[in-house]
Amino acid sequence: MTRYLTPTDYGIVATFNVLLAVMVVFVGLSMRGAINVNYFKLKKEELREYIGNVFFILFTSFILVFIIVYILKPYFSFFTKFPENWISFIVIIALCQSIYSVNIGLWQVEQKSLPYGLFQISRTILNVSLSVIFVVLLCWGWQGRLLGTIITSLVFGLISIFVIYKREYIKFSFNKKYIKDALFFGIPLIPHALGWWIITGIDRIFINSMVGIAATGIYTVGYQVGMIIGLLAGSFNLAWSPFLFEKLKENNYSTKLKIVKFTYLYDICIIFAALALSFIAPYFLKFFVSENFYFAYKYVFWIALGHAFNGMYNMVVNYIFYVKKTYILAWVTFSSAGINIVLNYFFIKANGAIGAAQATTITFFIKFILVWILSSKVYKMPWGINLLPKNIQ
Numbered sequence: 001m002t003r004y005l006t007p008t009d010y011g012i013v014a015t016f017n018v019l020l021a022v023m024v025v026f027v028g029l030s031m032r033g034a035i036n037v038n039y040f041k042l043k044k045e046e047l048r049e050y051i052g053n054v055f056f057i058l059f060t061s062f063i064l065v066f067i068i069v070y071i072l073k074p075y076f077s078f079f080t081k082f083p084e085n086w087i088s089f090i091v092i093i094a095l096c097q098s099i100y101s102v103n104i105g106l107w108q109v110e111q112k113s114l115p116y117g118l119f120q121i122s123r124t125i126l127n128v129s130l131s132v133i134f135v136v137l138l139c140w141g142w143q144g145r146l147l148g149t150i151i152t153s154l155v156f157g158l159i160s161i162f163v164i165y166k167r168e169y170i171k172f173s174f175n176k177k178y179i180k181d182a183l184f185f186g187i188p189l190i191p192h193a194l195g196w197w198i199i200t201g202i203d204r205i206f207i208n209s210m211v212g213i214a215a216t217g218i219y220t221v222g223y224q225v226g227m228i229i230g231l232l233a234g235s236f237n238l239a240w241s242p243f244l245f246e247k248l249k250e251n252n253y254s255t256k257l258k259i260v261k262f263t264y265l266y267d268i269c270i271i272f273a274a275l276a277l278s279f280i281a282p283y284f285l286k287f288f289v290s291e292n293f294y295f296a297y298k299y300v301f302w303i304a305l306g307h308a309f310n311g312m313y314n315m316v317v318n319y320i321f322y323v324k325k326t327y328i329l330a331w332v333t334f335s336s337a338g339i340n341i342v343l344n345y346f347f348i349k350a351n352g353a354i355g356a357a358q359a360t361t362i363t364f365f366i367k368f369i370l371v372w373i374l375s376s377k378v379y380k381m382p383w384g385i386n387l388l389p390k391n392i393q
Contacts, residue, residue, distance in 0.1 A: 001145060002221060002289040004135050009142040010217030010293075015082045015208065016146055018201035020090050020097070025193040026065050027091065028098035029186035031058060032105040037185065037321065039109040040245060048171040053178040054102065055170065057186075062095040081208045089150055096157025103160035106169060109242050116238075119156075127152040188327040195333030199340045199363050203356035206344045215353045221289060222296035222357070225281055226303025229274045233311025236266075241318050248322055253382070260382050263315045274301075274308035302357035309364040316372045319379040328374050336367040 002010065031054045038050055069076070069091050077084035100123075107116040127148055134144025164170050207216045247255050278301035285297045320328055340363040347355030376383055 001131065001135065002293045004139075005142060005145065005217075007214035007217035007292055009145075010220060011204075011208065011213035011215070012082065012142045013145050014204050014216055014220035015080055015213075016086070016090065016149075018197075018204050019076070019080060019082060019087070020093055021201050022194070022197045023065065023069070023090050023094035024097055025190060025197055027058065027062050027094040028101065029057060029061055029183070030189040030193060031098065031182060031186055032101040033189070033321065034182045034185040035102060036105050036109050036242075037245075037324065038181070039106070040249075045171075048169055049173050049175055050178045050182070051102070051164070051170045052172040053175050054182050055099075055172070056174065057179065057182055058095065058098055062091065065094070066091045080205060081213055086146060089146075093150055093153040096153040099157045100153070100160045103164055106164070106167075108238050111239070111242055113239070123152060123156045126155065185324065185326060188330050191330035192326065192333040195330075195335075195337035198337035199333070199360065199367070202337075202341060203344055203360060206348055207353050207356055210345075210348050211353050218293055218296050219299055219353045219356065221285075221293045222281075222299030223303050225285065225296065226277070226300045226357075227307060228277055229270065229304045230307035230310060232273065233270060233307060233314055236311070237314040237318075240315075241321070244318050245322055248319075248379075257382050266315060267312045270308045270311045271305075274304040277304045298354060299357045302354070302361045306357070306361035306364040309361070309368045313364070313368040313371055316368070316375045319375040319381065320371070323378050325378050328378065329371070332367060332370050332374065336363050336370070339363055339366060 001013075005013070035047075035051060035054060039047060042050055066088070070088055073084050073087040076082070076087055104116055104119060107113075107119070130148035130151055131145050134140045134147050138144060140147070204216050204220065207219055244259065247259065281300035281304075282297040285294055285300075289296065317329065320326065340359055343359035343362060344356055347359045349355070351358065372383075375381075
């Protein structure tokens with residue numbers, strides 16, 4: 001895409017993705033997480049009814065958010081520098097992505113990596129193929145890139161509904177208890193999810209306003225390369241969290257000890273991976289992107305390190321999810337988001353666009369430390385173990 005889009009075009013695409021992420025917060029309401037947690041606690045017939053009520057919530061939240069966004073879209077466009085006539089599409093795509101998330105979430109908790117992987121890869125292939133056709137062959141610029149994303153989301157949102165229905169995972173029967181349970185799980189996570197959006201997306205809004213959309217485009221390329229660490233960490237956590245929840249049910253000290261030792265090993269590996277990626281980034285980008293985006297490599301170190309800290313956060317936040325004390329995350333993440341806003345303003349003002357990357361790294365580290373401390377209080381794990389073998393102590 002960098003060979004056919006200008007930095008300004010790329011900045012518009014980046015802004016679209018940032019706005020989509022915040023719409024998903026209010027449309028999706030973390031319903032995938034509610035289903036994943038209850039998968040192990042409800043019988044199949046109960047789970048079907050629970051998921052049906054989750055869909056009631058999703059469509060209701062979609063309608064409410066769409067109305068609000070449609071009324072306020074001139075203001076959204078003014079503050080984000082994003083074209084007004086494309087904003088309504090973002091809410092529709094947020095619904096499609098929320099439905100898609102429910103579908104792959106079920107495969108996740110079932111630990112069925114093959115259909116999960118095939119579905120994800122198929123979606124990526126369609127998205128990339130359409131984008132190449134629209135941007136490279138038809139020369140539609142940033143509009144072509146967004147159109148590829150929109151069509152892909154619609155197609156896989158509809159396919160997801162069909163797959164969930166065919167697998168007999170949905171039953172539409174209004175149940176006040178299930179509605180209340182799902183909202184009790186999801187609503188406290190809105191500040192958490194909104195805070196996450198601020199941490200990972202507000203930087204581009206700041207760069208748009210304080211530096212320029214072209215700078216946002218270059219920054220986004222560097223961010224995407226650094227996000228390789230986030231991809232590795234996120235993918236691992238998708239497989240790890242169901243395994244962890246299953247093991248925690250045993251309430252066995254020996255098992256907990258093994259989990260803690262593995263967590264520390266994981267932390268070392270993810271930091272090493274971030275450093276290795278930042279080392280090879282200049283050589284990678286030299287051959288992978290057009291020369292207009294080459295200097296994106298200077299952002300990779302900070303972004304990769306930040307997402308390594310976030311991978312470490314993933315390893316400790318699962319304990320809070322397990323005990324359903326998600327309100328804790330609302331406070332932590334929202335506080336971290338506030339810190340991130342302040343850091344972004346002053347760091348960008350002092351250092352330019354790279355200040356946004358530095359703010360991201362510092363914020364992720366603070367968030368990881370806070371959640372580690374809090375998770376150790378709500379669910380006891382032997383974090384203070386001596387890792388050395390007894391014959392060496």
